[in-house]
Amino acid sequence: MEAFYTIQGEGAFQGHAAYFIRLGGCDVGCVWCDVKESWEAAAHPDTEVARIVKDASHFPARVAVVTGGEPLMYDLGELTRQLKDKGFRTHIETSGAYPLSGHWDWVCFSPKKFKEPLPEVAQAADELKVIVYNKSDFKWAEKYEALVGANCRLFLQPEWSQQEKVTPLIIDYIKANPQWQVSLQVHKYLDIP
Numbered sequence: 001m002e003a004f005y006t007i008q009g010e011g012a013f014q015g016h017a018a019y020f021i022r023l024g025g026c027d028v029g030c031v032w033c034d035v036k037e038s039w040e041a042a043a044h045p046d047t048e049v050a051r052i053v054k055d056a057s058h059f060p061a062r063v064a065v066v067t068g069g070e071p072l073m074y075d076l077g078e079l080t081r082q083l084k085d086k087g088f089r090t091h092i093e094t095s096g097a098y099p100l101s102g103h104w105d106w107v108c109f110s111p112k113k114f115k116e117p118l119p120e121v122a123q124a125a126d127e128l129k130v131i132v133y134n135k136s137d138f139k140w141a142e143k144y145e146a147l148v149g150a151n152c153r154l155f156l157q158p159e160w161s162q163q164e165k166v167t168p169l170i171i172d173y174i175k176a177n178p179q180w181q182v183s184l185q186v187h188k189y190l191d192i193p
């Protein structure tokens with residue numbers, strides 16, 4: 001759908017320069033999704049994997065973040081192979097609703113109530129990032145905390161439109177459950193992609 005060089009705004013790599021590769025297509029249907037224009041894969045032109053990787057190589061950072069849409073709707077073996085050949089660390093942002101494919105240095109798993117995630121993705125997660133839209137999402141976070149591995153980093157991220165309401169709840173929750181960290185979408189505050 002698009003690719004852009006920016007600062008990772010969320011989670012464990014927040015603040016690091018990275019090349020984002022956004023794949024079109026998603027049927028998870030999050031009511032608050034901040035890239036609904038990505039949902040319809042056919043609305044975006046196909047791009048050759050080699051073209052994507054060549055474009056990425058023009059920038060100095062060697063972290064590529066594959067996102068979407070839901071990137072695991074595709075077999076990501078070839079894309080990640082070519083990125084690794086060019087020296088990139090490969091990171092993925094996924095809801096975990098489709099089987100894991102590709103070779104990843106970092107898996108950010110953000111499970112959604114709108115489409116059941118697969119346990120194999122929870123097991124592979126390096127980072128669990130739960131979006132908090134209302135207070136029922138803390139129970140949802142705990143459900144997935146129990147499914148990820150022992151070394152998985154744990155983040156709670158306010159849903160953008162609800163941040164004034166839910167950020168104070170997140171702060172109280174993390175003070176009581178210090179294994180969790182807060183993740184803010186800093187690119188939105190910085191007004192960068």
Ligand SMILES: C[S@@+](CC[C@H](N)C(=O)[O-])C[C@H]1O[C@@H](n2cnc3c(N)ncnc32)[C@H](O)[C@@H]1O
Binds near residue numbers: 026067069071161
């Ligand atoms: C647009 S999604 C694309 C990747 C994948 N479909 C997923 O949901 O993980 C990228 C990240 O943005 C988060 N996100 C989407 N809409 C959001 C919103 N309104 N507020 C906060 N985070 C949001 C998702 O949870 C995910 O972690």
Ligand SMILES: Nc1nc2[nH]cc(C(=O)O)c2c(=O)[nH]1
Binds near residue numbers: 009187
């Ligand atoms: N700067 C920036 N950081 C991000 N982290 C995850 C994003 C995503 O949409 O997957 C994202 C994004 O869209 N922009």
Ligand code: SF4
Binds near residue numbers: 027028029030033034
């Ligand atoms: S899974 Fe990701 S891309 Fe799909 S609707 Fe939800 S937030 Fe948007």
Ligand SMILES: [Mg+2]
Binds near residue numbers: 034035
């Ligand atoms: Mg985004």
